Amino acid sequence: MRPKLVLFGxxxxxxxxxDGGWGAALAHHFSRTADVVxxxxxxxxxxxxxxxxxxxxxxxxxxxxxxxxxxxxxxxNDASLADRSSGFQHVPLPEYQNNLRAICSFLKHLWPxxxxxxxxxxxxxxxxxxxYPFGDNPSGLPERTNVSAGAYAKACIAxxxxxxxxxxxxxxxxxxFPNWEKIFLRDGLHLTAGGNRVLFExxxxxxxxxxxxxxxxxxxxxxxxxxxxxxxxxSFSN
Amino acid sequence: MRPKLVLFGxxxxxxxxxDGGWGAALAHHFSRTADVVxxxxxxxxxxxxxxxxxxxxxxxxxxxxxxxxxxxxxxxNDASLADRSSGFQHVPLPEYQNNLRAICSFLKHLWPxxxxxxxxxxxxxxxxxxxYPFGDNPSGLPERTNVSAGAYAKACIAxxxxxxxxxxxxxxxxxxFPNWEKIFLRDGLHLTAGGNRVLFExxxxxxxxxxxxxxxxxxxxxxxxxxxxxxxxxSFSN
Numbered sequence: 001m002r003p004k005l006v007l008f009g010x011x012x013x014x015x016x017x018x019d020g021g022w023g024a025a026l027a028h029h030f031s032r033t034a035d036v037v038x039x040x041x042x043x044x045x046x047x048x049x050x051x052x053x054x055x056x057x058x059x060x061x062x063x064x065x066x067x068x069x070x071x072x073x074x075x076x077n078d079a080s081l082a083d084r085s086s087g088f089q090h091v092p093l094p095e096y097q098n099n100l101r102a103i104c105s106f107l108k109h110l111w112p113x114x115x116x117x118x119x120x121x122x123x124x125x126x127x128x129x130x131x132y133p134f135g136d137n138p139s140g141l142p143e144r145t146n147v148s149a150g151a152y153a154k155a156c157i158a159x160x161x162x163x164x165x166x167x168x169x170x171x172x173x174x175x176x177f178p179n180w181e182k183i184f185l186r187d188g189l190h191l192t193a194g195g196n197r198v199l200f201e202x203x204x205x206x207x208x209x210x211x212x213x214x215x216x217x218x219x220x221x222x223x224x225x226x227x228x229x230x231x232x233x234x235s236f237s238n
Numbered sequence: 239m240r241p242k243l244v245l246f247g248x249x250x251x252x253x254x255x256x257d258g259g260w261g262a263a264l265a266h267h268f269s270r271t272a273d274v275v276x277x278x279x280x281x282x283x284x285x286x287x288x289x290x291x292x293x294x295x296x297x298x299x300x301x302x303x304x305x306x307x308x309x310x311x312x313x314x315n316d317a318s319l320a321d322r323s324s325g326f327q328h329v330p331l332p333e334y335q336n337n338l339r340a341i342c343s344f345l346k347h348l349w350p351x352x353x354x355x356x357x358x359x360x361x362x363x364x365x366x367x368x369x370y371p372f373g374d375n376p377s378g379l380p381e382r383t384n385v386s387a388g389a390y391a392k393a394c395i396a397x398x399x400x401x402x403x404x405x406x407x408x409x410x411x412x413x414x415f416p417n418w419e420k421i422f423l424r425d426g427l428h429l430t431a432g433g434n435r436v437l438f439e440x441x442x443x444x445x446x447x448x449x450x451x452x453x454x455x456x457x458x459x460x461x462x463x464x465x466x467x468x469x470x471x472x473s474f475s476n
Contacts (some may be wrong), residue, residue: 011462017265024262027255031276038269043462051474052459061240062297088467185353221290224249224281229326232329236289 005030005122005207006037006060008053008103009073012122013189014040014128020193025200029155030218034068034212045077045091046099053106067109068212071203072103075121076189079144079152086134086143100159115202115210118167120153122195123174124183128188144189166209168202240458242267243445244275244298245289246341247311250360250428252278256433262437264374270305270457272450283329285313285338291341295348299467304349306450309441313359314427317382317390324372324381325457331393338397353448355441356398356405358391360433361412363419404447406440 007013007023017038027036039056041049049056052203061067078091078099091099100118107116129142137143153171160167173182174195181188184195191199207213222235245251245261254261255276266276266364277294279287287294289425316329316337329337338356345354367380375381391409398405412418419426421434429437445451460473 014269015266017262017269019258021262021266022253024259024265027262027265027276028259030253031252031278032280035275037273038265039458040269040461041462042270043465047476048465048470051471055459059300062300063299065414086260088470145297220277220278221293224279227281227286232286233289233327 003068006070007105011042024198069115073119075152084143085137120156125188132187239322241306244308246277260434260438307353311357322381323375347412358394363426370425
């Protein structure tokens with residue numbers, strides 16, 4: 001029975017199987033090794049995610065089995081500014097941290113052996129947000145800012161560190177590259193194929209650090225190049 | 239609990255989550271609706287697939303639940319010519335049909351309510367096979383021909399028709415387009431992004447014909463645009 005990697009998050013997770021998406025890339029990477037289970041919920045913040053995490057994980061695993069890992073990727077919506085056009089998605093920073101703690105606790109209680117990986121919100125390109133707003137935004141002010149996203153990223157890292165949970169600081173990672181605003185972000189918030197690639201590589205690295213890689217996980221059923229052309233059925237005798 | 243769509247097949251299934259892949263496109267299409275489970279085994283013919291189908295499906299579904307659908311996509315390897323460089327993958331036509339029947343019977347016995355969809359082998363571009371051979375092929379003759387693939391496609395359709403199983407005749411479908419050899423096939427056998435798109439659309443149509451579509455399947459948890467911005471938690475009260 002293949003191990004599972006569950007992706008729990010907001011729209012950046014929900015769209016992870018679009019063209020060049022980080023979820024599809026993970027499923028391709030682990031195509032003979034693990035199942036990637038998509039649990040992305042567009043628009044959700046941690047307040048809503050905490051309400052639904054139990055239902056979202058229902059039936060993900062056969063009784064008695066735990067997923068090998070779960071990514072928890074929220075904060076981009078929590079970090080929406082309270083007094084701007086997406087204010088109803090805003091969650092105050094202390095509550096964001098408590099919600100993340102509660103989500104991770106829930107997962108660790110449900111599946112003690114599962115590797116939980118936190119992912120910070122991505123950086124924000126405010127120019128991109130103004131060019132590609134959600135619905136009406138006549139204010140001329142972006143509903144998200146990079147400073148706010150950075151504060152939530154730091155808060156996410158703090159929760160990870162206090163709990164000994166691996167974390168991907170995608171907010172900082174992306175900003176190490178010149179022109180990150182345009183090469184990694186499609187609309188100032190969601191990822192381009194390049195942005196997806198960066199995230200994919202970070203997830204693969206964190207999984208590897210936890211002992212979960214193509215080298216350590218068994219392939220499901222005999223691989224073609226291990227099958228003897230002179231006696232193929234030998235590989236299927238068990 | 240989300241319904242599942244299982245993709246069972248050879249390398250064209252195993253690589254279905256690569257860039258532009260038909261499996262990734264299905265997972266994206268059903269991102270809030272269904273889980274797509276990858277069970278692709280590169281190089282396998284129906285003789286080997288029949289030996290492993292029980293193990294391949296082990297643990298796919300939680301006890302008592304059936305997947306909504308399974309695609310069964312073999313034949314490209316069976317149709318390798320017996321006396322050429324991939325001869326050890328060849329399966330004679332009558333055995334191919336019997337193996338397909340046995341695989342479908344197994345699935346229908348295991349999961350009586352599941353929609354099984356057969357997919358014929360794709361057409362073959364012999365020029366492409368000579369340009370991109372597997373390993374050594376000094377003969378100058380392609381290990382697969384389009385005529386042979388066509389015979390296996392017709393045999394697959396016959397099995398589907400005798401059992402009342404929906405079938406995707408991707409061999410014929412692709413050849414309706416000019417320059418199908420290059421626009422749909424990467425190496426004379428495996429699919430380009432365009433070929434993946436054709437297959438994706440065919441699978442979506444067959445699922446729709448069986449009553450399985452975004453219109454009929456419930457979304458998992460409240461959709462963002464259904465959440466009241468003035469009272470978001472109302473959507474999460476149950």
